[in-house]
Every structure is written in structure tokens, then in C-alpha cells.
Amino acid sequence: MKRSYVIKRILYAVFIFFIVLTLNFFIPRIGVSDPAERYYPPQGAMSEIEYDIIKQFTRAQYGFDVSTFQQYIRYLKDLAHFDLGTSLQAGSPKVTALIGERLPWTLVLSVTTLIISLSIGLLFGTLAAWKRGRWQDTALLNASTISVALPAFFIALMLSFYLGFELELFPAYTNPNMVGQFDWSWKAIQVVFNNAALPIMSMALGGIVGYSQTTRNSVIAVTNEDFVITARAKGLSHTTVLYKHVLRNALLPLSTSIGMSISGLIGGAIIIEQVFNWQGMGTLFLQANSTKDYPLMMGIMLFLSAFAILANLVTELFYVILDPRVSVGDKR
Amino acid sequence: MSKQNVLLQVARRGGSFLSLVRKLWQHPKGRVGLILVSLLVLTAILAPVLAPYDPYDVTQRAEKGLRPSLAHPLGTTITTGQDIFSMLIYGTRVSLMIGIITGIILAFLGALMGVMAGYIGGFVDNLIMRTVDVLLVIPTLPLIIVLTGLLGRSYFVIVLVFVLFGWTGLARVIRSLVLVLKNSNYVKAAELAGASRWYIMTKHILPGTSHLIIMNTTLTCAGIMVAEAGLSFLGLGDPTAISWGKMLAEAQGGGALLFGAWWWILAPGAGIFLAVFSFMRIGIVMEEIFNPRMKASSSIYKLFKHLNNDYLDEVFDSMDDEGTTVPPEPSRPAVLESDHD
Numbered sequence: 018m019k020r021s022y023v024i025k026r027i028l029y030a031v032f033i034f035f036i037v038l039t040l041n042f043f044i045p046r047i048g049v050s051d052p053a054e055r056y057y058p059p060q061g062a063m064s065e066i067e068y069d070i071i072k073q074f075t076r077a078q079y080g081f082d083v084s085t086f087q088q089y090i091r092y093l094k095d096l097a098h099f100d101l102g103t104s105l106q107a108g109s110p111k112v113t114a115l116i117g118e119r120l121p122w123t124l125v126l127s128v129t130t131l132i133i134s135l136s137i138g139l140l141f142g143t144l145a146a147w148k149r150g151r152w153q154d155t156a157l158l159n160a161s162t163i164s165v166a167l168p169a170f171f172i173a174l175m176l177s178f179y180l181g182f183e184l185e186l187f188p189a190y191t192n193p194n195m196v197g198q199f200d201w202s203w204k205a206i207q208v209v210f211n212n213a214a215l216p217i218m219s220m221a222l223g224g225i226v227g228y229s230q231t232t233r234n235s236v237i238a239v240t241n242e243d244f245v246i247t248a249r250a251k252g253l254s255h256t257t258v259l260y261k262h263v264l265r266n267a268l269l270p271l272s273t274s275i276g277m278s279i280s281g282l283i284g285g286a287i288i289i290e291q292v293f294n295w296q297g298m299g300t301l302f303l304q305a306n307s308t309k310d311y312p313l314m315m316g317i318m319l320f321l322s323a324f325a326i327l328a329n330l331v332t333e334l335f336y337v338i339l340d341p342r343v344s345v346g347d348k349r
Numbered sequence: 350m351s352k353q354n355v356l357l358q359v360a361r362r363g364g365s366f367l368s369l370v371r372k373l374w375q376h377p378k379g380r381v382g383l384i385l386v387s388l389l390v391l392t393a394i395l396a397p398v399l400a401p402y403d404p405y406d407v408t409q410r411a412e413k414g415l416r417p418s419l420a421h422p423l424g425t426t427i428t429t430g431q432d433i434f435s436m437l438i439y440g441t442r443v444s445l446m447i448g449i450i451t452g453i454i455l456a457f458l459g460a461l462m463g464v465m466a467g468y469i470g471g472f473v474d475n476l477i478m479r480t481v482d483v484l485l486v487i488p489t490l491p492l493i494i495v496l497t498g499l500l501g502r503s504y505f506v507i508v509l510v511f512v513l514f515g516w517t518g519l520a521r522v523i524r525s526l527v528l529v530l531k532n533s534n535y536v537k538a539a540e541l542a543g544a545s546r547w548y549i550m551t552k553h554i555l556p557g558t559s560h561l562i563i564m565n566t567t568l569t570c571a572g573i574m575v576a577e578a579g580l581s582f583l584g585l586g587d588p589t590a591i592s593w594g595k596m597l598a599e600a601q602g603g604g605a606l607l608f609g610a611w612w613w614i615l616a617p618g619a620g621i622f623l624a625v626f627s628f629m630r631i632g633i634v635m636e637e638i639f640n641p642r643m644k645a646s647s648s649i650y651k652l653f654k655h656l657n658n659d660y661l662d663e664v665f666d667s668m669d670d671e672g673t674t675v676p677p678e679p680s681r682p683a684v685l686e687s688d689h690d
Contacts, residue, residue, distance in 0.1 A: 036483050044492075047499050166625040168575050170582055171618040174597060178606050178614060189606065284488035288579050292601065303583070306494050318491050325486040 023334060030330040037322045042092050045311040046085070053081055079103075079312075101316035105308065112316035115301060122196065123290070123297035125209065127282035129217050131275065134224025139271075141225065142232025143264065149237060157229055164226040169285075173219035173292040180215060187214040191295045216293045220286065224278075228271070235267040242266075269339055280325040369563070372638050373631060379638075382630030389624055393441040400435035404591055407431060417612050424612040428603040433616050436591050440617065443592035444624050447504060447577045451511045452570035459516040460555065460562050463523025468531055468550050478524075481517040489514055490579070497585045504587050507580060511573055519565050523558050530557045560639045567632035571625045578621050593617040 053075040059068050076082045080091060095102065101112035145157040181189025191212045199205050239245060240263055248262045283298060290299035298317060305313040373379035392399060402421075413430030415421050423433040466477040493510050500506045530536060531554070539549050580586055581594025596617040600606075605613040 033479075033482055033486060036479075037487060040483070040487070044495060045499070162626065162629065163622075166571070166575075166622045166629060167618070168578055168582075168621060170579060171597065171614075171621065174601060174606070174614050175618070178609075178611065182606050182609070280488075284490055287490055287494075288583060291583065302491055302494070306498055309498065311495075314491070314495055318488060318495065321488040321491065322486050325488070329486065 019337070022337065026330060026333055030326050034323060034326050037326070038093075038096065038319060039089075041315050041319045041322070042089055045315055053079070101319065102312040104305070104313040104316075105310045106313070112313050115313060116298065116317060116320055119296065119298045119301045122295065123283050123286060123299065125213055126216055126220065126286055126290070126295065126297060127279055129213065130220040130224055130282060131278060133217065133221045134228050135271075135275070137221075137225045138228025139232050139268075141229040143236055143259070145229060145233045146236035146240065147259065154233070157226075157233065161226050161230050164223050169219055169223055170288040170292055172222055173216070173289050176215050176219050177292065180218075188212050189215065189293075191216075191293050193294065193296070196296050212293075213295070216286075216289050216295055219292075220282065220289055224282075231271060232267065235270055236263055239263050239267045269336075272335075272339070280321060280328050283324070284321050366563075369635070369638075373634055376634050376638065378630055379634035382627050382634060385623065385627030386631060389441055389445060389627065392438055393445045396438050396442055400432075400438045402432035402435045404431055404435040404439045414608070414610065423616045424610070426599070426603060426613055427605065427608055427610050428599070433596075433613060436596055437593070437616050437620050439591045440593040440596060440620055441624070443504070443581075443586070443590050444574050444577060444621070447508060447511075448570040448574040448624070448628070451508050451515070451573045452566045454508070454512050455515050455519060455569055455573075456562050456566040458512060459519025459565070460523055460558065462516055462520035464527055464550050464554055464558065466520065467524040467527025468554055469546065474524075477520065481521060484514055484517050487514075493580065494583070494585060497580070502585060502588060504590070507577065507586065511576065515569070515573070519562070519569070522561060522565065526558050526561060527554055530554055560635075564632055564635040564639060567628050567635060571628035571632065574621065574625050574628070593620045 053072040057071055057075045063071075073082075080088060083091070092102075099113060101116070103109050104112050104115055106115075141157060145154045148154055177189045180186045188211060192208070195208055195212055199209065245258060245262050248258045253262075286295075286297060287299035287302060289295070290297045291303055294300065302314060302317050304310075305317070370383070373383055407429035409425070409430035411430070412421070412425050412432075414427035415425040415430075417424045421432055421434065423437060425432055426436075462477050466474040492514065493507075496510050497506055500509070536549060536553050539553055544552075577586070577592070578594035578597075581592040582598045584595070584598060586592055586595055594617075597614065600610070600613040600617070603613070605611075
């Protein structure tokens with residue numbers, strides 16, 4: 018029963034991935050009859066014949082010389098070898114190489130943000146749930162309202178203004194040489210975290226409030242369950258009930274949401290990276306967008322989608338293992 | 350015929366809509382939200398009358414970089430000397446237009462998809478829910494960026510893209526509710542009486558979900574306004590219009606941070622905050638009115654997760670617990686089945 022469920026979920030994830038990659042293949046082909054024209058628009062004084070020759074070269078270079086179906090087959094074949102195609106940047110770098118270069122820098126931001134917002138959020142959320150209805154709880158509620166209505170990039174701008182330019186506590190703008198000069202020395206790591214401080218803060222602020230709210234609701238839901246009432250009735254102390262009975266069960270749904278939040282954070286970091294000129298996947302994506310580098314853009318998209326699908330799958334399987342109360346099969 | 354019936358349904362609920370506004374007005378927090386939203390709408394409509402200067406006038410060399418004063422209540426930009434107060438007023442138009450138009454279209458689309466998936470079931474349900482699954486894993490913001498690049502930079506495209514990818518949340522909420530409603534006695538009675546599927550969907554199922562749709566729409570409007578500001582900030586909005594997100598981008602690009610022009614950053618930020626906050630207020634109060642036992646805070650968490658769409662299971666968990674929206678006799682479990690025809 019359980020094994021068949023696991024196989025079913027894996028097959029379903031593969032199916033979703035297949036649809037996503039098909040979409041990924043066709044989206045850049047929306048509304049163009051000849052992609053060569055998009056990649057190489059007519060420039061300067063160029064006669065029809067000359068442009069035709071250039072277009073033919075472009076088609077051959079980027080693989081548009083065969084029918085769309087054959088291109089699709091080739092795309093699938095390349096993907097099977099983990100080849101996401103070639104970027105249009107100077108030097109024709111591989112998309113996978115570019116992503117591999119930038120991914121660690123985005124992960125620095127998103128993983129640190131996740132750790133900070135999760136740990137502080139757990140603390141605040143538990144506190145708010147324990148002091149339900151008192152000022153701590155109200156404060157959290159107000160903080161949530163405010164933080165949702167303030168976009169993260171506005172918070173980023175304000176932090177950059179006050180902590181960066183006004184007080185000069187942290188660099189308001191990432192040092193562009195940081196990536197090239199990184200050599201795993203203690204000093205280089207310090208430089209990275211000094212530069213990452215403001216981006217992380219602006220993303221973590223919303224994350225802290227979000228996780229606090231989730232923790233609070235989850236803890237309150239568990240507190241109302243019978244086994245907690247039983248534990249109380251047995252005369253156990255408040256702290257024992259909190260740690261041994263409530264938190265253990267309340268953290269379950271939270272722990273499974275981590276995978277999804279990482280994929281969300283990587284995708285959502287685009288604007289924050291742009292504000293601080295952080296050389297991660299987000300800025301790579303925006304650069305690709307400004308140069309109409311579709312192979313690179315779609316490669317990043319596919320990578321993020323695959324990450325989300327994988328995270329989803331792991332979450333689903335993990336949940337069944339962690340929570341025996343979830344009955345296999347009646348999900349969805 | 351199909352569209353007419355839906356519209357008819359909305360029209361018929363006009364009376365209850367007025368009573369909803371009255372209830373909102375009687376709620377102290379709701380009243381604040383209503384007043385703020387009406388002020389924003391008035392500002393958007395009367396923008397040319399209210400704005401003291403022409404916000405598009407970029408030729409005021411003598412006026413540039415002024416701090417807030419009586420002549421310029423929010424100062425001027427340090428690059429082109431545009432009056433920020435006037436820009437702020439004009440920016441209301443973009444935010445409200447995009448937010449409200451997208452919200453309303455999404456309400457229709459999401460409700461239609463949800464009701465179809467939940468009531469018809471079978472193949473239709475499968476198709477819709479698999480589409481939802483696909484849309485959930487594709488990263489939204491990068492996709493929107495790609496599509497605006499392909500389809501052009503205009504507000505029409507932005508609304509279109511928001512609509513194409515934003516309906517999944519509401520559809521899932523409505524579907525779960527419909528699965529419950531479907532097994533209620535009055536729907537069974539209508540089926541036995543030989544009513545057509547479409548009749549049941551529009552006359553019996555849809556009215557039962559209307560409160561959820563209205564509440565969700567106000568929260569969606571708020572979420573869309575934040576998203577629109579982000580897109581405009583990245584320079585993906587209409588390049589000719591003035592919007593709050595674009596103002597912030599211009600402020601950053603124009604060196605407002607470097608030269609300490611705090612008024613240039615604070616003003617658009619306050620605009621976004623005010624608009625989103627007032628719509629959220631109304632949404633949260635509506636939730637309290639419809640479902641008094643549900644804690645107000647949970648809807649904030651939902652909005653927080655809005656663009657990620659994974660808050661919905663939680664909504665439904667809490668709703669099932671409360672049982673207020675569930676008809677009194679759920680005699681059998683709500684499972685997928687197509688027992689019609």
C-alpha cells in the first residue's frame with residue numbers, strides 16, 4: 018500500500034515535470050514565425066539577401082534549421098544529458114554552467130533567510146500562541162498586517178537608505194568584485210555576510226512574521242487536541258506539556274513546508290537581488306531578460322520548476338513517514 | 350446563456366451585497382477600510398482635479414530636489430523636478446485599476462473553475478486540478494517577466510498574465526466547498542427533480558460559495574496590487590504611466606538613496622501600504638462577519654502566502670473544524686464521484 022503510494026507520487030511528479038518542460042519549450046516560441054529574427058534583428062544597412070543569409074546562419078547556429086517537432090525531440094535529448102542549451106551571451110556559455118555559477122550566491126541568501134526566519138518565527142509564534150489574546154499575540158497580529166502590506170523591495174530600499182547610506186552599518190550596494198575574489202578565506206566569508214546582511218534582513222522580515230503566524234496557528238490547533246488536555250489533566254507542568262506534547266506535533270506541518278519555501282525564496286529573491294545588485298540567479302534572470310536571452314531564461318525557469326516539483330514530492334513523502342495519522346491514498 | 354445565468358446570479362445577490370456593505374460599516378475596523386477604499390477610489394477618479402501640478406512635467410529645472418514644503422507637500426524628484434504629491438495621486442489610478450479589474454476577473458474565473466471541478470467531477474475535475482498542479486510549480490514572477498517580454502509591456506498584458514496564473518487559489522478553495530455542498534439535501538433534491546447540471550451549478554451551488562468569492566476577491570486585489578508594484582519596480586509595467594512601483598524604481602535609479610531624498614522613497618511606499626492595507630482590512634473584516642469563530646489572524650497568513658497558493662489547505666482545515674460553512678447534514682464523506690448521468 019505504502020510502496021504503491023510512493024511510486025504513484027513519483028510518477029505523478031515526473032508527469033508534471035514533463036508538462037512543465039513542454040510548456041517551457043513552447044513559451045519562447047509564442048508569436049514568432051522565425052526565431053532567427055528575434056535572436057538577430059536586422060541591423061544597419063542590410064539588404065534582403067544579406068539578411069537572409071544571416072538568418073540562415075542564425076537558424077543553424079541556434080538549431081532552428083529543423084522542424085519544431087525535431088527541435089522538441091532534440092530538446093528532450095539534451096535534457097536527458099542535463100544540457101539546458103547554450104546562452105546567447107558572449108562566448109556562448111552553457112546555461113547549466115551559468116546557473117551553477119550563480120546558484121551558490123542565491124542559496125547563501127535564501128538558506129540564511131530561511132534559517133533566521135524559521136528560528137525567530139518559531140520563538141515568536143510559540144510565544145504568541147502561549148500568550149494567546151494578550152499583548153504579545155496582538156503585537157504579532159499587527160506586525161503581520163503591516164508586513165504584508167509593505168512589499169519586500171520597499172523594506173529593502175528603506176534598509177538600504179538608513180542602515181546602508183545613513184548609518185553606514187552595512188554596504189548598501191553589493192561589492193561587484195566579491196564573487197570573483199572569493200577564496201574561502203575567513204575574511205572573504207566575512208565580506209560575503211557583510212554584503213548579504215541587508216538583502217537577508219529585507220527578506221527575513223516578512224519570513225519571520227509569516228513563520229510566527231504559521232507556528233502560532235499550528236500550536237493553537239494542537240493545544241485544542243484531546244491528548245494535550247489529557248496531559249494537562251494528568252498534572253504535568255506547563256513547560257513539559259509545551260515541549261513534549263504541543264511543540265513536537267505543531268512543528269510537523271512546519272517542517273514539511275521548508276522545501277517549498279526554499280524554492281519560493283529562490284524565485285522570489287529576484288527583486289531583492291536587483292535592489293542590492295547581488296550577483297545571484299535573480300540578477301542573472303533579469304540580465305537574460307534585458308538581452309532577450311531566451312535559452313538562459315527558460316533554463317532558469319525549468320531549473321526552478323524542477324526544484325519546486327522535487328521539493329513538493331519530498332514534502333509529500335516525508336509527511337506520510339512523519340505523521341502516521343495521514344492516511345495514504347485519500348490525499349487530493 | 351451560460352454567461353447570462355452567472356450575471357443574473359450576481360445581479361440577484363445585489364440586495365445581499367448592500368447588506369454586506371452595511372455590516373462592514375457597522376464594524377469599526379470595516380468602517381476604516383471602507384472609508385479608506387472610497388477615498389482611494391475618489392482620488393483615482395479625481396486625479397486631474399486633485400493634483401496641484403502636472404506629474405508628467407519633467408522640465409522644472411529650478412524646482413528639482415525640493416524638500417517637502419507648502420508649495421510641494423511631498424517635495425519634488427531630484428532628477429527632473431516632478432511634483433511627488435501629484436505623481437502619488439496619479440499612481441493611485443494604476444494600482445486600483447490593476448488590482449480591482451484583475452480581482453474581479455479572477456473571481457469569475459476562479460469561481461467557474463472551482464464550481465466545475467467540484468460539481469461535475471471526473472474528467473473535468475482532473476483536467477482542472479492537474480492544471481492547478483502545473484501552475485503551482487512554475488515560478489510565477491520569472492514566468493510573468495518572460496511573458497511581458499514576449500507579449501509587450503502594457504497593463505493589458507499584466508492583467509492577462511495575472512488572470513492566467515492567479516485563478517488557482519480561488520478555484521481550489523471553491524472546489525473544496527462545492528464538494529461539501531454537492532452532498533447537501535437541497536442539491537440532491539434538485540437533482541431528483543430533474544434540474545440540469547448548469548441550473549444546479551448556477552442556482553444552488555454558486556450562491557452558496559458567493560461569500561467566499563467576495564472575501565477572496567478583496568484579498569486578491571490587495572495581493573495583486575503588491576505584485577503590480579513589484580513588476581513596475583522591475584520596469585515591466587507600462588512605460589508611459591505613473592505607478593508607485595515605477596516611482597520607487599526611478600527613485601533608486603535617480604540616486605534618492607545616495608542623496609538622502611527620503612521623501613521620494615517614503616511617498617510611493619506609503620501609497621502602496623495604504624492601498625493594500627485598506628483592501629486587506631475589508632477582506633479580514635468580511636471573514637469575521639462570514640465566519641465569526643475564525644480568528645482574524647489566519648487570513649493574514651493566507652494573504653501572506655497568497656502568490657504561493659499553498660495556504661489553501663489550511664483555510665479548509667480551519668473551515669471544516671468550525672463547521673459554519675458546512676451544511677448541517679454531511680451524511681456521507683465528500684469524495685470525488687460522478688453519480689449524475
